[in-house]
Amino acid sequence: MSEVESIITISSVPGVIEKDEILIRIFYHPDHIDELGNIKASAIPSDDLKSRGVSVDRKSYVEKRYIETNIQNSVARKEERNLAGFGLISHETVLGILDVKNSTALHVKSDPISNNQAHAIILAKNNYLRSELKKLRKDLVDKFKSVKSIEEALS
Amino acid sequence: MSKNTTKPLKKEHAVQEVIFSLQLAEQLSSDTIKKFFSLKDVFKKEFPHFEELKQLVLQVTPSLPAANVLTNEAGGIPAGMRLVHTLENGALDWSIHVEQNMIVITCLDYKGWEKTWSKAQVYLQTLAEQIIGTSVIKAINLQYTNIFLSSNPDHYDLWQVFNEKSPYLTDNIKKTGSLWHLFQGWLEENATLNLRYLNNLNLATLVKDKEHVTTITILRQAQIDNLVLENLDKVMNELHDDLKKILGNVLATRMAKEIGL
Amino acid sequence: MSNEILERQSLYSQTSSQRVPGLIVSSTLAFATLAAPLSLNNLPTYIPPNVSSELIGKFFAIEQENVDKQKLLYTIRSYSTYEKNWDGYEGVPPKNKTISDTTHFLKHLPDNIKLPYAGLSGDGEINLFWDKDSIYIDIGFLGNNKFSYYARDNSGKEISGDDIVISDTLPTELINLIKTISI
Numbered sequence: 001m002s003e004v005e006s007i008i009t010i011s012s013v014p015g016v017i018e019k020d021e022i023l024i025r026i027f028y029h030p031d032h033i034d035e036l037g038n039i040k041a042s043a044i045p046s047d048d049l050k051s052r053g054v055s056v057d058r059k060s061y062v063e064k065r066y067i068e069t070n071i072q073n074s075v076a077r078k079e080e081r082n083l084a085g086f087g088l089i090s091h092e093t094v095l096g097i098l099d100v101k102n103s104t105a106l107h108v109k110s111d112p113i114s115n116n117q118a119h120a121i122i123l124a125k126n127n128y129l130r131s132e133l134k135k136l137r138k139d140l141v142d143k144f145k146s147v148k149s150i151e152e153a154l155s
Numbered sequence: 156m157s158k159n160t161t162k163p164l165k166k167e168h169a170v171q172e173v174i175f176s177l178q179l180a181e182q183l184s185s186d187t188i189k190k191f192f193s194l195k196d197v198f199k200k201e202f203p204h205f206e207e208l209k210q211l212v213l214q215v216t217p218s219l220p221a222a223n224v225l226t227n228e229a230g231g232i233p234a235g236m237r238l239v240h241t242l243e244n245g246a247l248d249w250s251i252h253v254e255q256n257m258i259v260i261t262c263l264d265y266k267g268w269e270k271t272w273s274k275a276q277v278y279l280q281t282l283a284e285q286i287i288g289t290s291v292i293k294a295i296n297l298q299y300t301n302i303f304l305s306s307n308p309d310h311y312d313l314w315q316v317f318n319e320k321s322p323y324l325t326d327n328i329k330k331t332g333s334l335w336h337l338f339q340g341w342l343e344e345n346a347t348l349n350l351r352y353l354n355n356l357n358l359a360t361l362v363k364d365k366e367h368v369t370t371i372t373i374l375r376q377a378q379i380d381n382l383v384l385e386n387l388d389k390v391m392n393e394l395h396d397d398l399k400k401i402l403g404n405v406l407a408t409r410m411a412k413e414i415g416l
Numbered sequence: 417m418s419n420e421i422l423e424r425q426s427l428y429s430q431t432s433s434q435r436v437p438g439l440i441v442s443s444t445l446a447f448a449t450l451a452a453p454l455s456l457n458n459l460p461t462y463i464p465p466n467v468s469s470e471l472i473g474k475f476f477a478i479e480q481e482n483v484d485k486q487k488l489l490y491t492i493r494s495y496s497t498y499e500k501n502w503d504g505y506e507g508v509p510p511k512n513k514t515i516s517d518t519t520h521f522l523k524h525l526p527d528n529i530k531l532p533y534a535g536l537s538g539d540g541e542i543n544l545f546w547d548k549d550s551i552y553i554d555i556g557f558l559g560n561n562k563f564s565y566y567a568r569d570n571s572g573k574e575i576s577g578d579d580i581v582i583s584d585t586l587p588t589e590l591i592n593l594i595k596t597i598s599i
Binding site: 026028031032034035038040041042043044045046047048055070071073074077078100129130131132134135138 | 498499501502503504505507533535536537538539541543545547552554556564565566574576577578
């Protein structure tokens with residue numbers, strides 16, 4: 001399967017992410033899913049939490065075609081990879097994840113990119129050690145609500 | 156200049172087959188072979204076809220009828236295994252063969268060095284791990300078979316494939332007709348690293364199905380006393396680089412460029 | 417008069433090139449002719465007589481554990497075939513050293529413990545996870561000869577470590593926790 005060109009989406013998306021906004025991340029089988037069908041913590045790279053930001057899409061603003069194209073391209077990239085589903089999490093839930101000092105550990109920033117104005121990133125607020133990041137990503141992964149289809153994810 | 160009628164086997168390259176192999180100091184014991192059988196499950200997804208190879212041992216004594224066969228296991232002693240993967244059209248693309256003192260991975264669906272070696276390395280390391288502590292690896296082999304085809308056998312032009320100045324072609328071959336073969340081998344010593352390299356370069360031509368076929372098979376073997384598995388990647392990459400240099404000295408510049416050498 | 421064995425000979429095929437097509441080697445290859453039909457039988461070839469079923473069960477359990485470990489090692493090694501952007505989020509493949517650090521660690525785990533499952537992260541880190549019996553362990557490797565870990569036991573107590581040099585001995589608290597996980 002050849003890669004499908006990305007669809008450029010042009011829409012007006014507010015820069016501030018409301019607390020009740022839902023964020024979406026795509027997960028693939030087998031790389032992101034364990035034997036019991038749960039999301040592996042490794043689906044959230046520690047380095048991304050620390051510096052680059054963990055990519056998510058803002059449910060209220062992302063275009064369905066963009067997600068579909070992304071999925072097609074990712075699945076084409078590796079044999080035996082298929083879509084496992086979508087993880088949904090609210091902005092408020094992300095903010096509720098605490099570090100060992102009981103402080104808010106993560107925040108979410110709007111990060112529009114050329115073909116996706118609805119792109120956002122989840123970042124650690126402080127310079128945590130790797131072991132601390134492991135705890136945070138586990139807490140984050142446990143809070144995702146999993147849905148199978150794109151229709152459910154965007155409904 | 157004659158029209159270029161000779162083409163490499165595939166669009167991007169001329170590789171028909173790549174063989175990666177480990178040569179052991181001694182024949183594998185049946186106990187070690189049995190350890191390899193346990194990999195059937197490990198390789199199941201990628202190699203759905205698994206075959207045990209057995210060896211029949213004849214023991215002839217004066218008091219027994221000649222046809223009597225004594226074995227210590229039903230059906231024969233484990234002697235090796237073969238695993239095969241095929242493409243959707245039934246063509247074989249990857250195989251694993253373990254027997255005697257050889258562990259051999261064959262690829263017939265070459266996708267460039269990086270991709271092909273990264274896959275073969277996973278298989279080789281998994282296999283080689285079964286012999287740690289019981290067998291000594293004494294040589295590592297890398298072999299390529301390149302094929303060039305011409306639809307015009309009557310107008311065969313040696314120089315469409317080969318470099319006129321190549322040191323690997325003899326004067327006799329340069330003057331001969333379109334059908335010939337030339338097999339050569341040589342040893343190289345690397346005193347600094349205490350290594351020896353065996354090289355085999357086999358050039359052959361034939362006409363098959365009205366096509367003129369030129370085959371270049373090139374093997375380079377690193378002879379090492381007891382290879383440490385961690386060095387496998389480094390050694391194999393070096394063998395690949397060396398083979399590229401040899402092939403570059405065999406092929407005509409235009410053909411070398413055409414196959415991305 | 418003692419029987420003398422006059423001859424002991426294996427049956428060989430002369431056609432070595434057919435058995436290993438195209439391979440040129442300096443020594444002659446000769447192979448046995450008999451190939452067993454495709455077999456679905458994974459049982460070992462010899463079981464001592466009059467052995468209790470418990471011992472036989474243990475025998476198969478050890479065999480299966482070996483196979484499971486091999487599968488896990490194979491999965492980890494397969495990460496070397498991943499390419500850039502393998503996860504659709506610009507993920508990078510692991511370094512060869514990361515793979516060798518992880519397999520080295522795995523091979524030096526004690527026997528008779530629950531095996532972990534592996535995960536590859538988009539930053540190139542390879543992880544070994546245990547997530548059972550309300551115990552969670554995440555050990556990560558980045559190919560610098562060290563590992564980091566985070567774990568919590570079934571009472572919620574947390575332990576962690578960073579930049580631990582990979583050696584043949586694991587941190588005691590970590591190995592003790594792993595040992596409490598049922599197989």
